[in-house]
Amino acid sequence: MHDHSDHSHMSDIEARVRALETVLTEKGYIDPAAVDAIIQTYETEIGPRNGAHVVAKAWSDPDYRAWLEEDATAAIHSLGYVSRQGEHMQAVFNGPGQHHLVVCTLCSCYPWSVLGLPPVWYKSPPFRSRAVIDPRGVLADFGLVLPEGTAVTVHDSTAEMRYLVVPERPEGTEGWSEEALAGLVNRDSMIGTALADEPAEHAQEGAR
Amino acid sequence: MTAPTPDQPFEQPWQAQAFALTVHLHEQGHFTWTEWAEALSAQIHSGTDRPYFGHWLSALEALIAAKGITSATQLSDTAQAWKDAAARTPHGQPITLD
Known part of the structure; x- marks a missing residue:
């Protein structure tokens, strides 16, 4: 006492x-x-499930993907995820040989409407300062080691422009429903510090 | 660089409150989001070592003072009044300003 x-x-x-x-x-x-x-x-109500919905739809629907590439702000709004701060959204697409990572070196700008509030590490000075200088080192800290030949592009968010990373669709998910696909899209994969989950990880969870 | 860990957006209620006050004031048109980002960035790059939401709160106080909404003195007087009220309130009872 x-x-x-x-x-x-x-x-x-x-x-x-x-x-x-x-x-x-x-x-x-x-x-x-x-x-x-x-x-x-x-x-x-607002969290990374919103972003996962956007990504899963882009994986399943080529027309939606094209719209997301062309005008992410409108494509995201169409699913009901409207930004309260009025900033523009840009979607960046991972693919073979290309990885994207999002940071805000200035403060902590973040795509709230699709990811909710930023995690603590996103706001931390080490992440903000190192992501631009040494993106591969930062990714390694997150346990993500990319192939030698993969280019890493870093996007610096601002009050006017926020980015959503669309991770690569995992192999072995052909024919999956949009809802099942969304379950593979973790928050960090939409910031670029992780990949989408492997289907096997989810099968194991189901078996446990 | 610390290893990523699962986390809650807000560690304490006052952080959520400070966040929501900022969003609400912006929605009412009292400042633009760019002005807010500049105010927050100024605190983060001020050289003062504080936790993130400490920067956030200082930025909000500074921005609304700069906008003439209130003054630093009025805020600090009111904060002291709340501390005095807490000190005279028995534990378990709601704290109120007289």
Whole structure:
């Protein structure tokens, strides 16, 4: 047991956030219920499943893939994933001999509408600074070693432009439904620090 | 470079709150997302070593002060009022400003 008083403690940082809410509410700049709704949405509804849906559709439907290449913003919006920040989306496609990696060297710009909120490592200074200088070293840290001849292109996100990596469709998935394919698309594969899951990994999970 | 680990977007409630306040203010048109990215980047590159959401909160405070929405003094006075309120509130009861 600690010997502090039984009164409440509020950390400096919590008090600063409370102060922002108080002042902004009193001045009429914010609606606290709307703020709560935003938290709820980001915690429950927006996440990498949205991006996996986009990727699986691009794998299954050549027309959709072509649209995604041409105008990713519109193709993604068509599935109901609309950006609240108004930025443009660009889809970049991995293929034989070509790998894409996304970073934001400036801060932490991220395609929220399709991937949710960025993971901690995406926001970390080592990732932000090294991804451009030594992308292969960064990928190796994630356990991803690409063939010698594969080119790695790094895309630096901005407030206006965000990127979605479309990983290569794994072999052995011919005839899979869009929904089953989406199950192979992990979050990191859409940032470029991983590949899509192998079908065998999922078969093993099923057998366990 | 640390190994990637599964993680939650928010480690503590105040981080979610600071995030949502920013998104909401932007949606109300009080600043553009480019202005926000610049404010956040300025904190991240300020040389001050803080956790990511510490930068986020400082950027939000600085941006709304720059926009004339409130002042740094008003924010710090209100933060102190909240700390005082917490200190006089018995554990388990809701903390309120008088």
